[in-house]
Amino acid sequence: MSNPDVIVVGAGLAGLACARALIQSRVRVLLLEAADAPGGRVRTEVCEGFLLDRGFQVYLSAYPEGRQVLDLKALRLRRFAPGAKVWRGGRLHTVADPLRRPLAGLGQLFGPVGTFGDKLRVLELRQLARSGEDEDVWLRPQRTSRRYLEELGFTESMVEGFLRPFLSGVFLDRALTTSSRFLEFVFRMFATGDACVPEQGMRAIPAQLAAKLPTAVLRMHTPVADVWGHRVRLADGEQVAAKAVVVATEPTSAAALLPGMPVPRMNAVTCLYFAAPEPPVSGPWLVLNGEGRGVVNHLAVMSEVSATYAPPGQALIAVSVLGVSTDEDGLRVKVLAELTEWFGSRVARWRHLRTYSLPYALPAQTVDALEPPHRPVRLSPGLFVCGDHRDSASIQGALVSGRRAAEAVLRDLEA
Incomplete structure (x- = not known):
């Protein structure tokens, strides 16, 4: 695409929502994404036939913005x-x-x-x-x-x-x-x-949004090195100009591209995935640690929520531990020992698949962070920012901030 009206940097949920709203208003958009797939922090990887969301995540079917921009029926939501x-x-x-x-x-x-x-x-x-x-x-x-x-x-x-x-x-x-x-x-x-996951994993949400974009709007494997004025410089040195630029990356990357923008405090989590010959709990339940001790906060048997998360005859267990550890092997040993207290000797048959340590999993939603509840998305004429750090730290917040940024861009373009 040559001479776009708007460049959106980052194809997470906020960037996808922003690009979608602009295109619906007949604005020419170029959406740049550094990774190999859209979604930002909402990703699903395939490991030995198991679907591993990058950290335990759920979609809440009552999200008002999601009802407006997503085809929930097509996602085939599976409920907890x-x-x-x-x-x-x-x-x-x-x-x-x-x-x-x-x-x-x-x-x-x-x-x-x-x-x-x-x-x-x-x-x-x-x-x-x-x-x-x-x-x-x-x-x-x-x-x-x-x-x-x-x-x-x-x-x-x-x-x-x-x-x-x-x-x-x-x-x-x-x-x-x-x-x-x-x-x-x-x-x-x-x-x-309801708390849900799409049948094919959380990746289905950004994939659906990306599929609705016109051909050539989304460029993957395209990291942005600098943003200034209405221009961006790509990591390979290419420069692209537009009438407006929207930075829709996660908060730390946004701050690197927009000097002076404050970085919110981020909450961390570690998610460990295990394969098992049978589920430790029958049914699509969230299982909480109510003892007030130990490292496990909660777990879910994802294959009991959606059978497609695991190959036939196997179970997929997602275990969440708050914070991150520098000793992942030691953490895994502690988790398995703790869950042996819960489920007995069957835990010895569990097989570790992958551990995701996510130090920047979610913007902290402190009293100060939510005052005001909707932070400005327009930084200066022609320069905008969006993401869940501008609204609530949720899929709802990411989608809302993307729409708000698009509306602000349209007001600038009309002016």
């Missing part, structure tokens, strides 16, 4: 069970959503994870999160999630046994310093939809 299984007191307990599984939920009202009052407070939190319009959540007073849960009256048993491991798996923040706005957003999404 509403609720979780919690390892506590030496055994697994089922904590079901009482509104979606009323019989199972009623049975858990007197279970060991929290008190009867805690279960009622979960319903209260759910109703608070669902009240008002979607945008209202981002305008409410803020405090840390930990403070918010205390104000609602949750017992320490409920926080440590269920809420902390569940929310830590979403926030990647064990201390629960995450803003209460983000907590309410997450509960709103879980209350009005």
